[in-house]
Amino acid sequence: MVLFFQQIINALAIGGIYALMSVGYALIYSLLRFTNFAHSVAVTFGSYAIYVALTHITSNFYLGLIFGVLVGAVIALIIELTAYKPLLIKNSARSSLTIIGLGISTIGTNMIILIFSSRFKVIPTDFGGKSIQLLGAYISVLDIIIIAICLVMLLGVFLFINKTRTGLAIRAASHDLDSTALMGVDVQKFLSIIFILAGAMAGIAGVMLATKYQAYPSLATTMTNKSFISSVVGGLGSLGGAVAGSFILSTGEVMISGYVSSELRDLFSYGLLILVLLVRPYGLMGKRFDDKA
Amino acid sequence: MKKLVALLLVLAVTFSFIACGEQTETEAPSGGTNGDEIVVGFIGSMTGDDEIYGYVSWGAITMAVDRINEAGGVAGRQVVLKQYDDRADGVEAVNCARKAILNDGCVAIITSSSSAGLISINSVLEEYKVPCIAYAIGSELVTQTEEGETRPYMFRVNTTASQCTTVIGQYAAEVMGLKTAAIFYDITRTDGADGVEYFTKGFEEKGGSVVQVEAYKSGDVDFHAQLSALKANGGFEAIYSAAKYIELGMVINQMKEIGLETQMIGDRSWMMLDLFEVVGDNLEGAVFPSDIDFNDEKYADFNNEFQELWDVHPGVAVGTDAYCIQDACMILWNAIEKVAEAGEEITGENIRDSIEANSQNVECFTDTITIDPQTHNVRRSMGIFEIQNQNFVQIDSYDVTFG
Numbered sequence: 001m002v003l004f005f006q007q008i009i010n011a012l013a014i015g016g017i018y019a020l021m022s023v024g025y026a027l028i029y030s031l032l033r034f035t036n037f038a039h040s041v042a043v044t045f046g047s048y049a050i051y052v053a054l055t056h057i058t059s060n061f062y063l064g065l066i067f068g069v070l071v072g073a074v075i076a077l078i079i080e081l082t083a084y085k086p087l088l089i090k091n092s093a094r095s096s097l098t099i100i101g102l103g104i105s106t107i108g109t110n111m112i113i114l115i116f117s118s119r120f121k122v123i124p125t126d127f128g129g130k131s132i133q134l135l136g137a138y139i140s141v142l143d144i145i146i147i148a149i150c151l152v153m154l155l156g157v158f159l160f161i162n163k164t165r166t167g168l169a170i171r172a173a174s175h176d177l178d179s180t181a182l183m184g185v186d187v188q189k190f191l192s193i194i195f196i197l198a199g200a201m202a203g204i205a206g207v208m209l210a211t212k213y214q215a216y217p218s219l220a221t222t223m224t225n226k227s228f229i230s231s232v233v234g235g236l237g238s239l240g241g242a243v244a245g246s247f248i249l250s251t252g253e254v255m256i257s258g259y260v261s262s263e264l265r266d267l268f269s270y271g272l273l274i275l276v277l278l279v280r281p282y283g284l285m286g287k288r289f290d291d292k293a
Numbered sequence: 294m295k296k297l298v299a300l301l302l303v304l305a306v307t308f309s310f311i312a313c314g315e316q317t318e319t320e321a322p323s324g325g326t327n328g329d330e331i332v333v334g335f336i337g338s339m340t341g342d343d344e345i346y347g348y349v350s351w352g353a354i355t356m357a358v359d360r361i362n363e364a365g366g367v368a369g370r371q372v373v374l375k376q377y378d379d380r381a382d383g384v385e386a387v388n389c390a391r392k393a394i395l396n397d398g399c400v401a402i403i404t405s406s407s408s409a410g411l412i413s414i415n416s417v418l419e420e421y422k423v424p425c426i427a428y429a430i431g432s433e434l435v436t437q438t439e440e441g442e443t444r445p446y447m448f449r450v451n452t453t454a455s456q457c458t459t460v461i462g463q464y465a466a467e468v469m470g471l472k473t474a475a476i477f478y479d480i481t482r483t484d485g486a487d488g489v490e491y492f493t494k495g496f497e498e499k500g501g502s503v504v505q506v507e508a509y510k511s512g513d514v515d516f517h518a519q520l521s522a523l524k525a526n527g528g529f530e531a532i533y534s535a536a537k538y539i540e541l542g543m544v545i546n547q548m549k550e551i552g553l554e555t556q557m558i559g560d561r562s563w564m565m566l567d568l569f570e571v572v573g574d575n576l577e578g579a580v581f582p583s584d585i586d587f588n589d590e591k592y593a594d595f596n597n598e599f600q601e602l603w604d605v606h607p608g609v610a611v612g613t614d615a616y617c618i619q620d621a622c623m624i625l626w627n628a629i630e631k632v633a634e635a636g637e638e639i640t641g642e643n644i645r646d647s648i649e650a651n652s653q654n655v656e657c658f659t660d661t662i663t664i665d666p667q668t669h670n671v672r673r674s675m676g677i678f679e680i681q682n683q684n685f686v687q688i689d690s691y692d693v694t695f696g
Contacts, residue, residue, distance in 0.1 A: 002525065003521060003522065003525035006517075006521045006525075006551065007518060007521060010515070010517035010518055010521060013517075014515055014517075110340070113340065113341070113342075113344055117344060117345055117348075118341065118342050118343060118344040118345045119345050119567065119609070119610060120538070120539050120542070120567070120571065122542070122570055122571050131549075131550050131551070131552065133552075138550060138551045138552045140550040140551075142550075143550075209514070212514075213514040213515070213543050214539065214542060214543065214571060216342070216539055217342055218342050218512070219514065222512045222513075222514060223514065253518070254517070254518040255518075257518035257519050257522075258518040258519065258521055258522045259522070261508070262480070262507065262508050262509055262510070262513075262518070262519050263480055263508060265510075266510065
């Protein structure tokens with residue numbers, strides 16, 4: 001029982017980070033109907049931002065977190081303005097956006113190596129290894145912070161999308177972006193807001209990843225693959241689905257690794273992806289979309 | 294008209310490729326000497342996630358070549374060093390080997406490629422009869438085929454997994470008195486599987502018993518699930534893990550997070566300066582094998598010179614590479630000198646024969662080294678180290694025989 005409880009805690013901590021990243025995929029897909037594979041760049045820059053902040057600017061973790069959020073948001077906005085916007089103006093196929101995103105992802109990783117080298121960077125915090133015991137299981141202080149921040153941020157995004165005028169407009173645009181634009185709505189502004197929001201979430205995820213594991217160039221690539229699967233499982237374009245998919249995936253992975261064999265973990269993850277696409281292509285909570293690619 | 298021009302262009306490009314292909318397939322290596330120079334290739338990962346390994350090795354081999362050239366060269370000839378980036382990719386390693394031999398006329402290659410890369414390039418080495426010396430990989434399959442035949446053009450100067458991992462397994466049971474152990478290993482890496490095989494062999498030979506085995510995959514960052522299972526099942530006195538560089542810190546810190554405290558037994562890759570930056574004092578008392586101790590006073594001048602030239606300590610990421618690559622160079626220089634002394638032409642094939650025939654008790658940078666003509670593996674000393682107060686302290690030494 002203690003092991004089961006410990007594994008649930010492990011799953012919550014990983015699932016929270018998956019959720020922060022998969023919500024970013026969902027936000028952009030909901031408006032543009034394409035998967036932003038450059039999302040990992042904002043995560044990566046977020047993870048190095050906290051390193052730079054805590055080694056050169058401040059010793060306060062939460063100020064470093066804010067810096068990471070800002071860097072993630074700025075990177076996402078730059079990517080949107082310089083790469084995606086020109087293609088959208090030309091009314092390019094969505095597949096072009098997907099492909100350019102893949103290219104940016106690779107460029108982003110290589111830029112990090114050029115700037116910081118491939119050596120890992122340890123984030124100097126006071127959390128290292130500190131845990132509390134609960135019902136026989138160990139919960140690290142950092143995991144508690146991660147779960148709390150993830151919940152607050154996810155709640156914030158849901159409130160923003162569902163309770164604000166801007167969120168209402170974004171939801172309207174997500175139904176039919178082209179028609180919304182024809183009605184004179186400044187669609188570009190909403191796109192930028194969405195990219196900033198997704199980038200900020202990616203920045204937080206990057207900060208959490210780096211603090212929990214260390215920062216290194218391919219960290220985000222590995223993790224965003226899993227969050228992409230979460231997003232597909234939950235339903236591309238659905239924020240609630242992305243969160244649900246994240247926790248389904250993390251729980252499944254942890255239970256398989258802990259009780260069966262870690263050799264089967266990725267079989268489970270990618271098997272789940274294939275199964276969902278075969279049985280319910282729009283995911284658990286997604287909507288049917290016409291493929292614009 | 295446009296279609297015709299396009300067709301002609303395609304045909305022209307196709308024929309030019311065919312012509313090039315024929316030329317490269319039939320053309321023998323140039324012999325590797327450009328006038329008075331001897332061309333040697335270095336293959337390593339100069340970009341990508343493993344860039345730091347390539348950077349350190351390149352710095353060290355550059356220093357070795359500069360040193361020998363300042364001393365008059367090898368057999369009176371200057372050594373020219375060429376760099377090839379395999380990005381830690383086995384396929385790219387093959388391309389690098391072909392380029393080194395066919396384009397640049399390298400007569401020998403020194404490489405830190407992955408075990409997959411090293412195994413793959415054997416076909417190129419054998420095709421063009423050029424020897425290669427590895428200095429950073431433990432897999433038996435680098436120098437031996439699965440059928441146990443020695444790969445004729447591949448040599449190594451570092452200990453194999455069967456040598457050093459078997460020794461640490463024996464040491465754990467015999468000297469440390471441990472009766473039970475668990476293993477936590479990387480299932481996707483050859484040296485991970487080697488670690489399981491040879492640690493179990495050594496440990497059980499001396500009366501120990503491996504009671505649990507858990508695995509992870511390269512690129513994983515979260516090990517809580519497997520470590521929690523290890524802890525819950527219990528029944529072991531120590532964990533052997535060959536976790537490397539990035540994974541190592543994460544494994545050790547996550548063990549602490551879930552309250553898994555036990556004797557740790559490690560791999561030679563633990564001899565790295567970055568270790569304490571990431572694990573702090575979480576590895577106190579851990580033991581591991583290593584071919585060298587980079588804190589040894591005899592390396593002080595080298596360490597300082599390296600730091601000055603390359604702005605980083607040579608033991609930064611994989612602590613032994615910068616030192617063992619010096620050994621690889623010295624084995625090569627010795628073999629070439631012997632070829633020249635015999636009045637033979639300095640060709641890849643003659644150098645290969647000379648490495649096999651003349652690498653007995655060669656005074657190298659780290660040790661007196663012998664390469665077994667039968668297996669192409671090394672005989673050298675290695676140490677057992679314990680981590681004490683965030684320092685590597687040698688507590689025992691072994692003279693390992695041919696694997």
